[in-house]
Amino acid sequence: MRSHLKRITVATLATIAMALTGQLLGVGAATAAPAPAAVRVLYYDASQAAEFVTAVHQGAANWNARVGNVRLERWTAGHPVDIRVYADNNWPRAYVNSLGSGTVYMGRQATVEGHNPTRIAAHELGHILGLPDRRTGVCSELMSGSSAGTSCTSAFPNAQEITKVNSLFTSGALVTAGWRQDGA
Ligand SMILES: [Zn+2]
Numbered sequence: 001m002r003s004h005l006k007r008i009t010v011a012t013l014a015t016i017a018m019a020l021t022g023q024l025l026g027v028g029a030a031t032a033a034p035a036p037a038a039v040r041v042l043y044y045d046a047s048q049a050a051e052f053v054t055a056v057h058q059g060a061a062n063w064n065a066r067v068g069n070v071r072l073e074r075w076t077a078g079h080p081v082d083i084r085v086y087a088d089n090n091w092p093r094a095y096v097n098s099l100g101s102g103t104v105y106m107g108r109q110a111t112v113e114g115h116n117p118t119r120i121a122a123h124e125l126g127h128i129l130g131l132p133d134r135r136t137g138v139c140s141e142l143m144s145g146s147s148a149g150t151s152c153t154s155a156f157p158n159a160q161e162i163t164k165v166n167s168l169f170t171s172g173a174l175v176t177a178g179w180r181q182d183g184a
Pocket residue numbers: 123124127132133145180181182
């Protein structure tokens with residue numbers, strides 16, 4: 001009899017404990033916060049960017065400091081290469097395969113003429129991130145590119161550019177493949 005009572009007591013306590021735990025955790029109630037949007041990671045390979053390697057890393061870091069839905073990381077073995085970066089003697093330009101995928105050419109013609117290499121790198125990465133050229137001459141815009149003149153060293157996207165890139169990566173927007181030719 002005594003052991004029977006003990007079993008009942010233990011079972012009852014366990015039931016009460018489970019009920020209390022359920023209440024405390026809000027089990028069954030729709031209290032869970034929505035999962036944060038996944039951050040898309042893009043791997044870029046700057047190993048062929050010659051004297052522009054540092055500028056490319058800084059340009060990528062500037063984007064990472066501002067946008068939340070996509071992150072540019074240095075390529076390491078075992079990952080796909082989403083963005084290849086080269087140096088050559090023409091004007092800077094990018095070939096966009098799709099949103100977040102393409103090839104950047106850090107053309108020396110722009111730096112020969114005095115344009116800031118970090119701004120160039122951030123601008124070209126902006127093309128890969130889905131932004132078109134906007135030749136407005138406004139220095140605070142990254143995508144105004146060389147139209148802002150050689151005195152412009154601003155290498156961060158402005159608020160509109162940040163919003164646009166976050167939006168593109170949230171929706172997984174399609175961008176038109178092709179060249180984004182800068183300069184001249
Ligand atoms: Zn451009």
